[in-house]
Amino acid sequence: MNRGVSVLRYLVLGVGALAFLFPFYMVVGSLQESPDPTPSGAFPDPSNLTLDNYADIDGRIDLVQGLVNSGIFTGGVILGTVVFGVLAGYALAVLQWRGRGATFALALLVQVVPFQLLMIPLYVLIARDYGLADSYLGMILPFAINSTAVIVFRQYFLQLPRELFDAAAVDGAGDLRTLWSVALPLVRPVVLTVVLVTFIGPWNEFLWPFLITKEQSMQPLAVSLANYISNIQASAANPFGAVLAGAVVLAAPAVVLFIVFQRYFRSTNVGSGVKG
Template identity: 80%
Template sequence: MSTVARSRTRKVDGLSRGQNILRYVVLFAGALVFLFPFYYMVIGSLQTEPDSTVAGAFPNPANITGENYAAINSRIDLLQGLANSGIFAGGVILCTVVFGVLVGYALAQLQWRGRGITFALVLLVQVVPFQLLMIPLYVMIARDYGLADNYLGMILPFAINSTAVLIFRQYFLQVPRALFDAARIDGAGELKILWSIALPLVRPALLTVVLLTFIGPWNEFLWPFLITKEASLQPLAVSLANYLTNVAATAANPFGAILAGACVLAAPAVVLFILFQRHFVSSDIGSGVKG
């Protein structure tokens, strides 16, 4: 009987190992499929002669150069475009975090008349496409406020993000109310509670909102294209689109130059995600209260 049991155990263990191997093989294959476009983009940006075939993914080392980056930089100033994108994305992130934290905390922990209606409006905003509001926003910001060709004009439509409000609200709801009640008994005001107690406990939410918010304005094209006409103020995504439309056909290797610009645009987002991905799954909310 013991021999049969050991045989069954080995069979189960063997099946489990087989499943694990299959799982790793599938995950590895999926990772290769997902990463291949990024690899092809980098390799294509370094090629002297354009090669749009599959063989171009494995180029001759003699065909590798950095001339494409120099060529596109001479046309659109990559550093200036990166700086404009950084200012745009940074301003949106700052406003999103500040307003998101304040509104999320108020919806989660404070009792006030109209809280339910406000939360319903936050949910309603989720189903309204930004493109539907673009024309009235352009008229209001460009004509009424005079903020065309201005960083503030780019930032204002994205200053409040309803998704960030929902994320912060859900995190604040998970924080034990006893922490806030104890702080209020000690005489702490709401802003003091928010700064000293709530924010340190929802740090994963802050990082999540920063990463999710960063991707939107960093890659945003349509609104900055509408609101800015000065090339010196345009984010990199708009500059690359103008280059593709007006200049790329005259470049020695337009294919490589376009991929070089795409690499520059994608690099900050990729680096930011790699550095902070572990914070998506970390949380110390439960550490503030003893069981």
């Protein structure tokens, strides 16, 4: 019985390991001159490797411009998420004001409202009333405030010892000075975590940029790749390889970001900021 359980466990782990190797298969497929759907195609064959797929997809949708658009869209969302998340989280955790509990309850309630339910009203508001179609601001605005980030920052600010804020008040520091000089340095790992987690959403976002942008020069890379697949894929010499090449370019910045900053996924010892 134990042997059967061990065999089943290793079988499940083996299947999971193969699934997590999919990015490797994606890179290999993007470099193949002709697609190889057999299992042996998962391993690089030097005679079948080429960079033509990257050149082909770049010539059709402009990978650099798509990356720039994705970067501006994602950067704006991250900036709004961090700034508004820190300010709102600090206000909900530290400041005393009437309606604080009700506001936090509303922030929790927003979590259960799907974005798809608000998409049409948002499109009418931003594209027709504000005239922000085909603009970076029009893409960024619906995602600029993230209620999840507000809740996360609030919870971490609540963990900070109250003595820190009392000492800052005694020294004459205002609320913004206390936030900037006392609270924010202690939750810096949380800020980096929020940045990394937030990055994935807008970087891979397709539906809203697809609705709000019609000009190809303004579309993020995810939208450009989708248009390529639906419109001009059939005319490519190796459409499968070209699509995988675009997917590799789209995934590469996210992979590099997580590799570089993964060491910051650590909690900080805020208790060391209080003298015994």
